[in-house]
Amino acid sequence: MSKLTVDIASIQLANPVLVSAGTFGYGDELAEVMDINQLGAIVTKTLTLKPRLGNPAPRIIPTTGGMMNSVGLQNMGIESFLQTHLPELRQKITIPLIVSIMGDSPEEFKSLAGMFNGLTGVSALELNLSCPNVKAGGSSFGVDPQLAGEVVQAVKEAVKLPVFAKLTPNVTDIGVIAKAVEAAGADAIVAVNTFNALSIDPETHHSRLGNWKGGLSGPAIKPLALYQVYHTVQAVKIPVIGMGGILTASDALEFILAGASAVSIGTGNFINPRTPLKVIKGINQYLEKHHLSDFQTLRGTFNPSLSG
Numbered sequence: 001m002s003k004l005t006v007d008i009a010s011i012q013l014a015n016p017v018l019v020s021a022g023t024f025g026y027g028d029e030l031a032e033v034m035d036i037n038q039l040g041a042i043v044t045k046t047l048t049l050k051p052r053l054g055n056p057a058p059r060i061i062p063t064t065g066g067m068m069n070s071v072g073l074q075n076m077g078i079e080s081f082l083q084t085h086l087p088e089l090r091q092k093i094t095i096p097l098i099v100s101i102m103g104d105s106p107e108e109f110k111s112l113a114g115m116f117n118g119l120t121g122v123s124a125l126e127l128n129l130s131c132p133n134v135k136a137g138g139s140s141f142g143v144d145p146q147l148a149g150e151v152v153q154a155v156k157e158a159v160k161l162p163v164f165a166k167l168t169p170n171v172t173d174i175g176v177i178a179k180a181v182e183a184a185g186a187d188a189i190v191a192v193n194t195f196n197a198l199s200i201d202p203e204t205h206h207s208r209l210g211n212w213k214g215g216l217s218g219p220a221i222k223p224l225a226l227y228q229v230y231h232t233v234q235a236v237k238i239p240v241i242g243m244g245g246i247l248t249a250s251d252a253l254e255f256i257l258a259g260a261s262a263v264s265i266g267t268g269n270f271i272n273p274r275t276p277l278k279v280i281k282g283i284n285q286y287l288e289k290h291h292l293s294d295f296q297t298l299r300g301t302f303n304p305s306l307s308g
Ligand SMILES: Cc1cc2nc3c(=O)[nH]c(=O)nc-3n(C[C@H](O)[C@H](O)[C@H](O)COP(=O)(O)O)c2cc1C
Pocket: 020, 021, 022, 023, 045, 046, 060, 069, 071, 073, 100, 128, 131, 166, 192, 193, 194, 216, 217, 218, 219, 221, 243, 244, 245, 246, 264, 265, 266, 267, 268
């Protein structure tokens, strides 16, 4: 039997395939169509202090090889989640649950994080430093190494749970941001969020989305995301969870060869909610085909000096 288990910041995962924030609801919405407990871990939709209605429609449009979204962080707010949803999730989920949070300031991130002290059923917090769709705050934390570090430090002071920093790819050098969040105490990095994108309808001269811009995801971004993940891995020692356009086991393996400790699937869940399960199966088949007993022997074995 091949081995798919992996530890990320002392959290034991049965396999290295997660589902990404904002693409899998609050964690259990898809429990009727698949066995969600076969996943490595689940990351919730990003939660904010107050409920948010999000951006005007249309919020999602197809693009060549992907999709653009401007959901604008619609969510039920942290209190509803903790009081009404988390108790139900605890009954249904046996795998690690990672809760994604976003605040308007380091202080707001800190108070959100403080609410998780003493709670059971949550394995880690993921800090959304990168959402490009929110008019106030939004990407500003993730494009500034000092601010990104301040947020991580504030959260680490407030909570004992492992803290994952999710980075935006919309920067000149992601390695600089990665180093800053590592120095501030992040236990892992999640890379990457969507790429800033624009789609204009020539008939109306307006954006095709309800918001003027959106975030591009899906297969179209895979080579771009892979480059950013490789660069992130080179910059830090903490584990990196890689994502961006993964639909198949072969896609996931590219991220592992680039050095990711685990991978995550976002847009793939909209195409087929069973995509992550197919990826897990495919990684197993690859390991068997190549007579490998542990997927971790593949991690970071990409050699940039050998090409073609
Ligand atoms: C509809 C949609 C909603 C998203 N919502 C969030 C979110 O709430 N928080 C977050 O950190 N990332 C969010 N993302 C970004 C994804 O988690 C992921 O980082 C990105 O889409 C790249 O991966 P993919 O190409 O596999 O989708 C969202 C993406 C999509 C497509």
